[in-house]
Amino acid sequence: MATSASDETLKRARAKNGRTVNTVSMLAGREINSSKNGKFSRAEACHVSSRIxxxxxxxxxxxxxSRLYISQFSNDGSLFIAGFQDRTIVVYDADNNWTIHKRVKARNMNWTITDTALSPDQRFLVYASITPVVFLVNLGNETGGIDSLANVTDIHEGLSLSSYDDDGDFGIWSLKFSQDGNEIVAGSNDNCIYVYDLNAATTTYRVSAHNDEVNTVAFADESSHLIYSGSDDYLCKVWDRRCFSANNKPAGELVGHLGGVTSIDSRGDGRHFISNSKDQSIKLWDIRTMSSGSNFERAQVPRIRWDYRCMRVPPRLRTVAHPGDESLMTYKGHEVLQTLIRCYFSPRISTGQKYIYTGSYDGTVHIYDVVTGHTAATLSFHNHPVRDCSWHPWQPVLVSSCWGGNLVKWDHDPRSMDF
Structure with missing residues (x-):
């Protein structure tokens, strides 16, 4: 489209006094080619789309x-995984009007599906429960139908991560694939981190990682060398898996939470991650500030005895601070009760990871601005706890799930955008 612009229009297209340029001014600047590139840079494109x-x-x-525990988009946004407490895992085709691509009936499940993970090539799904065995399922439709016919034409293979006596107490809380798809890292309620080699079909590492249950694990970046872990001992730890066999000690730990860590999400840059906690906060961390050991004796850390599964949040927990908090930023407003509620960075492609979002016990989804810590949006619909939610990798679409059994999709309202 051919346009013309005066010098005055060009001036308006630039930022003034450090203020953010609005979208209309940026579009005008692009039309007059003020950048001399004829298009938005990647940063400018993220700046515009992040406001959607x-x-x-x-x-x-x-x-x-049935209660919904898991809801996750695949890396390319084409598939969506939903894990229900009734032993059902449903894989939706998000690109094809949300039709069902695959339906899996979980084997040997104890209580619920605690986590799922997709392989990088999206050919396989692994899922975990409160048992030492995780299961590997292929996502192809070789049978011609949507239901997984285990051990007939479909793969539905048990992978034993531990020789721990299966008396109903052992459980896997968190699973992640390595970038090459050859390994799985898991966090368990025996305070350990496990690394399973799919090619060798064996557990290669079992690390006694924390003093309490390991609720969450994540790879720091695409190299898959660094692993983040979070536990009910209040700590986040960083592990260099290249040193596992040498000393089984973390590369460092980060203190600041006053409750168990329920979820960790990596920014993917090998430096930053966020953690959700039973202390009713999300914290942003930079591992360059981590210590080789806690700088504060545990006696100095406020210990508030309560059970988040059945008790209300103690008022003191909302105001007390950790004396040695090493986090960069703290985000509050959501509620973490009864279940391991998760948190995430918003997508890199569409938002430049400008936001952090999380489910909440009160049935809402909270979206926080990473820099200011302010609430950018609160999505209200559910009448039950939202344990998990997922933002599409490049579309302004978010899907949330709740214990009431509802899986819902949030889209963008153009009227809400401040041009």
């Missing part, structure tokens, strides 16, 4: 009588 939040809706995708 998934705040419209929601549209109900699924209604079931």
């Amino acid at each position: 939040l998934p705040d419209k809706g929601p549209e109900i995708l699924e209604r079931k009588s």
Whole structure:
């Protein structure tokens, strides 16, 4: 489209006094080619698209009588995984009107599906429960139908991570694939981190990582060398798996939470990650500030005795601070009760990871601005705890799930955008 612009228009297209340029001014600047590139840079594109939040809706995708524990987009956004307490894992084709791509009935499940993970090539799914065995399932439709026919034409293989006596107490809380798809890292309730080699079909590392249950694990970046872990001992730790066999000690730890860590998400740059906690906060960390050991004796850390599974949040927990908090930023407003509620960075492609989002016990989804810590949006619909939610990798679409059995999709309302 051919346009013309005066010098005055060009001036308006630039930022003044450090203020953020609005979208209309940026579009005008692009039209007059003020950057001399003829298009937005990647940073400028992220700046524009990051202002488009998934705040419209929601549209109900699924209604079931079973609790929903897992809801996750694949890396390319084409598939969506939902894990229900009734032993069902549903894989939706998000690019094809949310039709069901695969339906898996979990084997040897104890209580619920605690986590799922997709292989990088999206050919396989692994899922965990409160047992020492995780299961590997292929996602192809070789049978011609959507239901997984285990051990007939589909793969549904048990991978034993531990020789721990299966008396119903052992459980895997968190699973992640390595970038090459050859390994799985897991966090368990025996305070350990496990690394399973799929090619060798064996557990290669079992590290006694924390003094309490390991609720969450994540790879720091695409190299898969560094692993983050979070535990009910209040600590986040960083592990260099190249040193596992040498000393089984962490590369460092980060203190600041006053409750168990329920979820960790890596920024993917090998330096920063966020953690959700039973202390009702999310914290942003930079591992360059980590210590080789806690700088404070545990006696100095406020210990507030309560059970988040069945008790209300003690008022003191909302105001007390950790004396040695090493985090960069703290985000509050959501509630972490009864279940291991998760948190994430917003997508890199569409938002430049400008936001952090999380489910909440009160049935809402909270979206925080990473820099300011302010709440950018609160999505309200569910009447039950939202344990998990997922933002599409490049579309302004967010899907949330709750214990009420509802899976819903939030889209963008153009009327809410401040041009």
